[in-house]
Amino acid sequence: RKEVEQDPGPFNVPEGATVAFNCTYSNSASQSFFWYRQDCRKEPKLLMSVYSSGNEDGRFTAQLNRASQYISLLIRDSKLSDSATYLCVVPPRGSARQLTFGSGTQLTVLP
Amino acid sequence: GAVVSQHPSWVICKSGTSVKIECRSLDFQATTMFWYRQFPKQSLMLMATSNEGSKATYEQGVEKDKFLINHASLTLSTLTVTSAHPEDSSFYICSGGTDLGEQFFGPGTRLTVL
Numbered sequence: 144r145k146e147v148e149q150d151p152g153p154f155n156v157p158e159g160a161t162v163a164f165n166c167t168y169s170n171s172a173s174q175s176f177f178w179y180r181q182d183c184r185k186e187p188k189l190l191m192s193v194y195s196s197g198n199e200d201g202r203f204t205a206q207l208n209r210a211s212q213y214i215s216l217l218i219r220d221s222k223l224s225d226s227a228t229y230l231c232v233v234p235p236r237g238s239a240r241q242l243t244f245g246s247g248t249q250l251t252v253l254p
Numbered sequence: 255g256a257v258v259s260q261h262p263s264w265v266i267c268k269s270g271t272s273v274k275i276e277c278r279s280l281d282f283q284a285t286t287m288f289w290y291r292q293f294p295k296q297s298l299m300l301m302a303t304s305n306e307g308s309k310a311t312y313e314q315g316v317e318k319d320k321f322l323i324n325h326a327s328l329t330l331s332t333l334t335v336t337s338a339h340p341e342d343s344s345f346y347i348c349s350g351g352t353d354l355g356e357q358f359f360g361p362g363t364r365l366t367v368l
Contacts, residue, residue, distance in 0.1 A: 177356065177357075184345070184364075185361070185362070186347050186359040186360060186361050186362045187298065187347075187359050188359070189356060189357075189358065192356060230297070232357075244297050244298050246296075247297055
């Protein structure tokens with residue numbers, strides 16, 4: 144089993160839609176989780192950090208299910224500018240260690 | 255979030271030359287910096303972990319003599335691609351790590367080797 148697995152998509156959704164991505168991880172000892180977004184030919188940018196059960200920031204909600212070892216990212220009221228690749232990231236021990244990246248989920252929001 | 259700069263943002267060089275890429279954490283001290291490489295339509299692949307004042311730890315399959323990493327201070331790490339070849343053409347991204355496990359990425363360097 145890969146350390147981090149994501150549905151690669153692509154997800155094509157209309158503007159205003161709600162879309163959710165899942166990410167499963169294999170290391171049950173992981174304590175912190177991150178969602179990054181990466182635009183084409185750009186560097187990844189931190190979108191959300193998840194340290195407990197979840198986190199919410201505006202239209203974005205991240206949830207963590209430790210029992211099933213997955214984290215999800217929910218985007219409500221999708222905007223055209225949300226089009227990007229979303230990367231699920233799991234540090235092994237959560238303290239400035241190397242990250243394990245999922246392959247990313249590609250999202251395209253259509254007008 | 256914290257800011258990481260990378261220089262140059264793009265470089266084109268001839269085969270056989272060496273290219274140096276700088277990575278700086280501008281508003282925080284990064285005891286650990288990471289170097290990644292990303293080929294088109296692929297995910298980031300970690301090349302090496304760089305700790306200030308010590309030798310870098312390279313991932314399996316990454317040649318340490320080809321990709322020289324120096325982490326001279328808490329805010330600066332450099333990656334030198336020695337004797338670059340066309341297959342080294344890629345997007346090289348550095349990041350600085352915090353104690354919480356967050357990483358903040360530089361804008362990347364697009365290397366094209368002719």
